[in-house]
């Protein structure tokens with residue numbers, strides 16, 4: 213008989229782990245609280261419009277490819293990928309910067325804004341490419357068990373880059389504030405301020421300018437569907453509408469989980485739900501991290517999101533658009549240093565139907581708007597409405613068109629929904645930030661120190677926030693389980 217592994221949650225990290233564990237011969241069942249799989253990457257379909265509820269930037273295509281290759285498959289066995297050209301547009305108060313689909317095009321755009329800046333840009337991206345190679349091949353694939361994992365000949369030579377910040381590095385080489393914001397944008401995916409993110413993370417700039425921005429036809433949810441299909445083909449059982457209410461422990465061993473009044477037993481338990489929530493399912497004596505521990509951590513922002521159906525095609529926008537026409541620094545302070553609703557928020561908007569006709573009805577546009585906000589702040593319908601008005605007015609002005617009268621519907625999602633739908637700590641959108649003091653072995657551990665057969669995966673543990681890291685997190689924890697319980701049968 214195969215050893216039984218139960219997995220809590222069906223986000224990217226849980227689905228990834230489920231595939232590796234099933235391939236290794238375990239009997240794997242995934243229990244998901246919501247009606248559909250995918251966690252933060254679920255999908256909303258309404259009146260012919262298709263929205264990705266969470267992630268929309270498909271970066272680091274090599275990581276997705278490697279994941280499917282591990283099972284003898286390719287991404288193209290499941291979904292069609294297009295490289296977006298341009299990758300995205302950034303709207304500033306008095307200028308629009310277009311990020312093309314090759315480094316040459318981006319260099320030309322940098323030179324247009326700051327003559328001569330293409331030369332330092334090429335050097336910066338060369339260094340970022342080396343960092344990417346080291347990060348992906350040498351650092352990120354480590355389970356975060358000890359500080360020694362970080363010490364490789366390559367990282368030892370670059371130790372200074374763990375103590376300098378990305379913000380400082382960019383400012384040393386570029387003067388134009390718009391180019392500075394452009395180069396600081398990618399590390400926002402790591403959940404922290406650029407002034408609090410080690411410069412080694414410039415590998416995100418290589419992901420951006422070197423590897424490019426891609427779109428799976430049909431949206432990011434196609435990747436979830438692909439992983440679900442793969443998992444099921446490997447024998448994984450996935451059961452939705454299953455809220456895990458309690459983890460029971462006997463001695464130092466987790467023995468069962470309680471779902472819909474029933475006890476399910478297993479040999480090994482893995483939770484891909486938010487780490488903080490997973491620990492609250494245990495009696496207090498089995499929790500490794502106190503409420504004080506969590507309250508002192510820097511969490512990635514929460515978000516106010518709008519899913520909007522427009523009854524016409526929109527002008528002057530691309531698939532991905534950043535609205536950086538207000539102060540980056542002030543908004544960052546209002547998220548991290550002095551949490552409150554931002555006075556003049558930056559925002560992001562995507563219109564996947566610009567490049568993918570399957571995402572909206574004919575002559576219509578699917579619109580997704582995101583304002584990053586501090587986790588845990590007040591969330592009311594009135595605030596949501598107020599902020600929609602703020603950004604849509606700015607959107608009209610900056611893109612030079614009227615859209616308010618073309619809205620068929622708008623749904624919103626904010627702090628309260630992150631808590632209700634995902635049991636997210638303070639309603640964070642994408643986990644715990646990757647700051648220097650919250651990197652690698654300094655993040656919450658994949659294996660419980662108090663319960664022998666309990667493991668964790670996902671964006672609050674290693675390597676951190678984002679879809680590619682979630683795929684890697686699932687692999688890391690599966691490898692650890694296979695190593696510790698070296699036989700599946």
Ligand SMILES: Cc1cc2nc3c(=O)[nH]c(=O)nc-3n(C[C@H](O)[C@H](O)[C@H](O)COP(=O)(O)OP(=O)(O)OC[C@H]3O[C@@H](n4cnc5c(N)ncnc54)[C@H](O)[C@@H]3O)c2cc1C
Pocket residue numbers: 220221222223224225226243244245246249250251252253265266267268269270271454455456457484485486489515517582633634635641642643669670671672676677678679680682
């Ligand atoms: C708005 C938004 C935009 C983003 N944009 C991008 C992007 O463009 N690109 C990118 O790479 N990343 C992006 N991210 C980050 C990325 O989506 C996440 O890092 C990733 O999806 C997290 O996966 P996970 O498996 O760690 O967690 P989750 O997706 O949160 O999965 C956890 C699962 O556990 C379930 N669960 C919780 N409690 C229980 C319980 N008691 N019982 C059973 N099930 C439970 C939840 O319902 C959920 O399905 C974005 C995130 C958000 C929210």
